[in-house]
Amino acid sequence: MRKRFALLFVIVSITCLSFCQLTGVAQEPAPPVKTGADEKDPPAASAKEKPSESKPVEKSASSTPQLPGPEKLLNGGNFWDHWKYVSEEEKEANRNLTWKVISGGKDQPSVLVCSGKPYGYIRTQKIYENFQFSLEWMYPNDPNANSGILLFTTEPDKVWPKAFQVQLHRPEAGYVFPTPGSGAKSANKLSPTMPLDLPLGKWHQCVLTCRSGNISVMINGVKLGEVTGCDPSKGAIALQSEGAEIHFRKLVVEVLAPEPAAQPEKPVAQQKPDQP
Template sequence: MKFLPVSLFALLCFSTFAADAQTHSLFNGKDFTGWHIDVPDMDNNSSVPTPFIIRQGMLVSLANPEGHIITDSIYQNYRLQVEYRFPGKPGNCGVLLHASTPRSLYKMFPKSIEAQMMHENAGDFWCIVEDISVPDMEKRRGPKKDWGITEGKERRIKNLTDNSEKPLGQWNTMVVECLGSAIKVWVNGDLVNHGTNCTASKGQIALQAEGAEVEFRKVELTPITKLTGGK
């Protein structure tokens, strides 16, 4: 895949952003105020432990049982910055954007577009009963006849870069910009995906428990309230 380095300086200079918006943390480091947990295995068994905990001021996904922690609020036109790492074994996780109807896919995943955090695949898009378009679609998603947004369809859209992630155990920074029907994703300053014509433009934000323990030390959102130029 083609390597397209983009510095954080360039991100700030050339990306459309909110000049007068206030950045705020979605996680207070103490409890899950503003979030709710959706884990199917916990529905009818009170002994099943939650996969989401707070540890040393960090939000931690313990991987199992699988599920999501979801914001109570709906967001539209924003920049989200997430700092995360896999402290042990590498594996899977993701940020779900424009999340809405719960358990829409495999009776687990809310309707959304996922910005993938899976080790060595950070920045892939996964279409979860929503869709998005990118250039070179067949190269990055596979044959058009296989595309889809539900079970059994080709829902993965590969990212643009290799080697954007830090070595295992180190902190990564993912920045996601959702503006209208477009979504851009940066990993450690590299532009790793840019999609347009998204079938959703607002929704909740979710983090996954799916396959590996992940620590989150920052989950910050900046509303985009005034366009200041750039493209």
């Protein structure tokens, strides 16, 4: 019996082996195991191969300078730290007799009183080129009183300096012209077409805009016109003493940016004539 089982096992084994050979099934060899000696670290990346680190781009400061805000020219303190006195008599001791600052009360602006004598002016210590200057003025009693504002005032200091006068004489208020005989020049003069209504004892406003050698005049909210091509085109601001009492208040100057330069026009392409 045992011999029969042994013979049967041998026959089955031979049959299975023959079947596997016929079907081509073979056992794949296991992959070789790498040893520590066979393993190598990958090469380090060179400096060129390292990714560049992105850095935030620093924004450059604007090329346009920051402009100061409006400056009050009667803001307390020592008045003569900001103004220079010039007169026919050339006596510094008389300046406080000709020009006097009266401090305002509560919520009231200070007032600069000019006696009108002797003839002369006060001018700012600072030089201005592109700016807007505004003030209010009043003649208390003289219907024929005379005074004015001088713009682009240059040295030498004398009566009268090289400058452009904005007339405050009541019948001619708003006229603008170069100081006669001073050498100041402009492309035109400003002559209002009709006298302004400027009652005595009342405050009147004057706003002057000076930019790139041009002067624009506005009185009591009415634009009177413009003077262009001024030479000089920068200088001090001055107030005249011309024989009559005049009061000033709310003197404010604000520096402006210059007007942008005009871009040249592109030439127009000329069309070629049709060939015959």
